[in-house]
Structures are given as structure tokens and as C-alpha cells.
Amino acid sequence: MVNKRGNYPHSRNSLATKLFPRKLTLYSITVYAILLFAFSIFIFIFYGKDIFQHEQMKPLSSEGSQSQQLPDSKLWGAPHHYGLRPCVKPTAKYKATQGWDRYMTVRSNGGLNQMRTGISDMVAVARIMNATLVIPQLDKRSFWQDSSTFSDVFDELHFTTSLQGDVRIVKELPKELEHVPRARKHFTSWSGMSYYEELTHLWKDYQVVHVVKSDSRLANNDLPVDIQRLRCRALYYALRFSPSIDNLGKKLVERLRSRGGRYIALHLRYEKDMLSFTGCTHGLTDVESEELRIMRENTNHWKMKKINSTEQRKGGFCPLTPEEVGIFLQALGYPPSTLIYIAAGEIYGGHIHLLDLTSRFPNVVFKETVASQDELKAFSNHASQTAALDYIISVESDVFIPSYSGNMARAVEGHRRFLGHRKTITPDRKGLVEVFDKMEAGQLEEGTLVSYLVMQLHKNRFLDVL
Numbered sequence: 082m083v084n085k086r087g088n089y090p091h092s093r094n095s096l097a098t099k100l101f102p103r104k105l106t107l108y109s110i111t112v113y114a115i116l117l118f119a120f121s122i123f124i125f126i127f128y129g130k131d132i133f134q135h136e137q138m139k140p141l142s143s144e145g146s147q148s149q150q151l152p153d154s155k156l157w158g159a160p161h162h163y164g165l166r167p168c169v170k171p172t173a174k175y176k177a178t179q180g181w182d183r184y185m186t187v188r189s190n191g192g193l194n195q196m197r198t199g200i201s202d203m204v205a206v207a208r209i210m211n212a213t214l215v216i217p218q219l220d221k222r223s224f225w226q227d228s229s230t231f232s233d234v235f236d237e238l239h240f241t242t243s244l245q246g247d248v249r250i251v252k253e254l255p256k257e258l259e260h261v262p263r264a265r266k267h268f269t270s271w272s273g274m275s276y277y278e279e280l281t282h283l284w285k286d287y288q289v290v291h292v293v294k295s296d297s298r299l300a301n302n303d304l305p306v307d308i309q310r311l312r313c314r315a316l317y318y319a320l321r322f323s324p325s326i327d328n329l330g331k332k333l334v335e336r337l338r339s340r341g342g343r344y345i346a347l348h349l350r351y352e353k354d355m356l357s358f359t360g361c362t363h364g365l366t367d368v369e370s371e372e373l374r375i376m377r378e379n380t381n382h383w384k385m386k387k388i389n390s391t392e393q394r395k396g397g398f399c400p401l402t403p404e405e406v407g408i409f410l411q412a413l414g415y416p417p418s419t420l421i422y423i424a425a426g427e428i429y430g431g432h433i434h435l436l437d438l439t440s441r442f443p444n445v446v447f448k449e450t451v452a453s454q455d456e457l458k459a460f461s462n463h464a465s466q467t468a469a470l471d472y473i474i475s476v477e478s479d480v481f482i483p484s485y486s487g488n489m490a491r492a493v494e495g496h497r498r499f500l501g502h503r504k505t506i507t508p509d510r511k512g513l514v515e516v517f518d519k520m521e522a523g524q525l526e527e528g529t530l531v532s533y534l535v536m537q538l539h540k541n542r543f544l545d546v547l
């Protein structure tokens with residue numbers, strides 16, 4: 082031991098040297114023993130949980146037809162937070178905005194969640210560029226054809242007042258500036274701070290900059306901490322939904338709770354446009370596959386036209402099918418009585434494809450079954466408003482499971498972390514497909530072994546509860 086230490090001359094005067102004197106006296110031997118003992122207790126406590134976990138997940142036999150029971154806390158409890166907490170408060174050196182006399186107008190683009198992140202970024206950009214932000218226009222031309230205005234979807238007053246120390250926000254351009262020439266900008270995607278600082282040269286020639294698309298995304302790296310925090314404040318705090326959406330959303334959450342106590346929000350991306358875009362036709366009929374192919378062919382801004390569904394699926398690029406979600410949830414050990422709220426648009430093939438899920442989990446509900454027709458009337462034909470309802474119900478759920486990655490999945494997962502590390506289970510689609518394919522080929526029978534394999538795949542994705 083002494084020799085070993087000799088290899089590290091720098092540590093001579095370190096704490097270690099003091100703790101381990103050269104001469105082994107009775108005293109130091111006792112100290113070693115105590116330290117060793119304490120260390121092993123520590124290791125035992127620290128890893129004991131894992132060993133226990135492992136024991137629980139070992140398959141008892143491959144023939145068992147029942148999933149093993151995970152403790153309730155693992156199925157429903159919040160994951161470990163590792164000491165991470167939201168930090169959105171400005172630092173001490175952050176200065177209040179001066180209310181600039183130059184303006185930024187923004188046309189927001191994409192679906193609800195893309196617009197939300199885009200708008201939060203534009204708040205930060207307005208701050209960097211020392212501009213006054215005009216309430217953004219929402220996308221009316223996209224796939225969703227939604228005529229909603231900003232105040233239909235968001236609480237405009239709250240947005241303006243909660244950011245008043247950060248950026249001045251006005252409802253409209255001042256009258257005298259309505260017709261002045263504007264600089265039209267397509268911001269370069271993933272630009273950092275310096276890009277936007279340089280763009281302030283525009284103020285020499287223009288008093289209004291018009292941002293054509295809001296989804297250019299600020300780079301995540303090397304942003305000053307106060308700009309990062311401002312983005313978070315804008316996204317998670319300032320961009321609250323309008324009172325009518327918020328009220329109905331909360332009412333529906335209460336209704337779900339009174340029904341089942343706890344519920345899973347499943348973002349089931351099994352919609353026609355999604356399947357057509359990704360070219361995922363696994364389990365569909367030839368007629369359905371052809372319909373999806375034609376839709377893809379006719380949608381100009383989708384660049385990928387020829388897609389091999391098999392390869393796409395193997396790569397983990399397909400949304401899980403309703404049946405696959407059913408197998409997945411059952412394998413994780415959720416009981417058949419579990420209440421599942423489907424946060425999604427229209428499921429492709431409707432009832433027929435959903436049957437593959439509801440045969441395992443009969444308590445599947447939609448906003449159409451939780452809310453009355455009357456309640457939903459004001460929202461129909463407004464995709465971003467119905468998406469907002471799904472968003473609220475998903476954020477408030479006990480467990481959130483996205484069947485595919487995307488703007489909504491990421492936004493909701495992030496928001497749930499922000500609000501206190503609520504549980505999100507992101508399926509390992511690539512790994513799961515291997516399991517499903519083995520089942521389909523008859524090499525693997527549903528039951529304990531499948532359950533074990535699925536849990537192994539997701540050990541680090543949701544089992545690390547408190």
C-alpha cells in the first residue's frame with residue numbers, strides 16, 4: 082500500500098496521506114477497519130436498491146402468463162430528480178428592459194407546440210436585439226388550417242405582463258409604423274447569441290423587422306444563463322393557455338381523476354398524416370398502405386417519397402401501433418383497469434385499429450368521451466385549441482407516454498420535468514420492435530419473458546424512482 086501510494090507524489094500532503102500514515106499502528110489499523118466497514122455499508126445501501134430491483138425483474142419462468150408486479154411506486158411514482166430543480170429567476174446582474182422604439186413582428190409557424198417553442202425563442206431574440214415584440218401571428222396556413230389568433234390560444238395579458246421586465250410586448254405596431262418598409266428575415270436555424278447581436282445593424286435602416294418563420298430555434302449552447310432562463314420563463318410560465326382553454330382543460334383533468342384516480346396520458350401518434358409522412362405501414366392492409374403512399378406522393382413539402390416500411394420500423398423510426406402500445410403497457414405491468422387518456426387527433430382506421438389496444442385496456446378515453454359535445458363546440462375546427470386541451474391533460478397526467486418523438490412529446494416531457502419531475506416513459510422503439518418481431522415470428526410468447534425484456538430495455542427510462 083505504501084509503495085502504491087509512492088506512485089502518486091502529488092498526493093503526499095493530501096488528505097489521503099494524513100489519513101493513511103506510513104507506519105501501520107494499531108490505531109490506524111482500527112481506523113482502516115472502521116472505514117472499510119462504513120464504506121461497505123454505504124455500498125450496500127447505495128446499490129442494494131438496484132440489486133433488489135434486479136431480483137424483482139428476473140423472469141421466474143418463461144411460461145408464466147402473468148406479468149410480474151412492479152410496486153405501485155415504480156409504475157406511478159415520480160422519477161428521481163437528482164437534485165435538479167427549475168431555475169428561471171434572473172441573475173442579480175439582469176437589467177429590466179428599456180422599452181425600445183424598434184419593433185419585431187413575428188409570423189409563427191407549425192402546430193401548437195412548434196409555435197410555443199418558436200415564440201419563446203422569439204421572446205429571447207427580441208431581448209437580445211433590444212426590440213419591442215409585437216404579439217405574434219399564429220400559423221393559419223399550415224396543415225391544420227386553424228384560424229385561431231394569439232389571444233384565442235394564449236392568455237395575452239398574462240404573456241405581456243409576466244414578461245414586462247424582460248421584453249416590451251405590444252398588441253400591435255404603432256399606427257405610424259404600419260406602412261413603413263420592414264426588413265424581412267428568415268433567421269438562420271440554430272444560431273447563437275452573436276448572430277442576433279450582429280443583426281442589430283438592421284436597426285440602422287429599419288424600425289421594424291418582420292420574422293417570417295419563428296421556428297429557427299436558438300442554439301442551446303453558449304447562451305448567457307439569463308437568456309436561457311428567459312426562454313424557460315417564456316415557455317413554461319408566460320405562455321399560459323387562454324382562460325377558456327385552461328378552464329376546460331382543468332375540468333377534464335378533474336373528471337378523469339374522479340373516474341379513475343390516476344391516469345396515463347398516451348400521445349398516440351397513429352394519425353393518418355403521421356403514418357403517411359413516416360411511411361410506416363406495419364400491420365396495415367394493402368389498401369391502407371396505398372392510401373398513405375398516395376397522400377405522401379401528393380404532399381409537396383414532404384421530401385421523402387420512397388420509404389421502405391420494414392427498414393423504417395427496424396430503425397425505430399415508426400410510431401408504435403395501438404397494439405404495440407398495448408403489449409408495451411402490459412409488459413410494464415400496468416393492470417387492465419388502467420385509465421388511459423388518448424392525447425391525439427383522429428386515430429387512423431379509427432375503432433378497428435384501436436381495438437388492438439382496447440382489448441387489453443378497456444378504459445381508454447378521448448377528449449370526445451370525457452367532455453360533452455357542447456363543451457367542445459367552441460374548439461372544433463381549431464386544431465391548436467384542441468391540441469392545447471391535450472397538452473394540459475398530458476402535463477397533468479400521472480404518467481405520460483409518447484408513442485413517437487416530436488414537438489409535443491418533447492414539450493410535454495420538458496414541462497413535466499419543470500413542474501416536478503413527473504413520470505414520462507419514452508418507449509425504446511428500436512429495442513421494442515426486436516421484441517415484437519420475435520413475438521410475431523413465434524420465437525417469443527407474450528408473458529413473463531417479454532415482460533422481463535421490455536423492463537430491461539426501459540430500466541433507465543423509468544425505473545429510477547425515488
Ligand SMILES: *[C@@H]1O[C@H](CO)[C@@H](O)[C@H](O)[C@H]1NC(C)=O
Pocket residue numbers: 209210211277278281
Ligand atoms: C442593448 O441595449 C443595452 C443597453 O443599452 C446595451 O448594453 C446592449 O449592447 C444592446 N445590445 C445590442 C445587441 O445592441
Ligand SMILES: *[C@@H]1O[C@H](CO)[C@@H](O)[C@H](O)[C@H]1NC(C)=O
Pocket residue numbers: 389390391392
Ligand atoms: C424493404 O427492406 C427489407 C429489409 O431490408 C427487404 O427485405 C425488402 O425487400 C424491402 N422491400 C422493398 C419493397 O424494397
